[in-house]
Amino acid sequence: GAGVSQSPRYKVAKRGQDVALRCDPISGHVSLFWYQQALGQGPEFLTYFQNEAQLDKSGLPSDRFFAERPEGSVSTLKIQRTQQEDSAVYLCASSPLFVAEYPPQHFGDGTRLSIL
């Protein structure tokens, strides 16, 4: 497809389980971002990749969160030992350029994660 694709769209997990969320950016896009959006809130930055390099992971809330983009295209966000406060929509976005003047313009529809 032409847009950013995220899977699964919905994920329900029990507290303590590990989850993996996938993002397929637009082909050829250099920059890839992950954001976390809690219910009723604006998105909060998690991490940023330029190609396969993770240049900024300052937003990851704990060491239970891990992101990778090994070949510079598809990215996976992994959450270990999930907790209820991890329940949120996880948004992925990509951009063709890697300068600050060009914000993420193409967002996926997100993965809604619910931790029981």
Place this chain on the structure above:
Amino acid sequence: AQSVTQLDSQVPVFEEAPVELRCNYSSSVSVYLFWYVQYPNQGLQLLLKYLSGSTLVKGINGFEAEFNKSQTSFHLRKPSVHISDTAEYFCAVSVTGRRALTFGSGTRLQVQP
């Protein structure tokens, strides 16, 4: 660190009426400013951006925003809204050298017939 405040959590307005969604920011360095729209169960779509130059920025769907440095504001306006404009609107800021966007908490625009 920078922050964004969207003063109104909800804005009800009648169709074809004008609307202004308010956004104020705080930063110790120069910023880039953005507005995004989010329709239910979808990701964000960039409406417009201010990088430099003219303080009046025009975006998609008839929206525009004005950057006011002295008031640290970047309010979004539309002269005549449509039912289809009903959505959540987010103001965001970034700073030079950092790709991360800082978002406000959003304003829900509810257009009524």
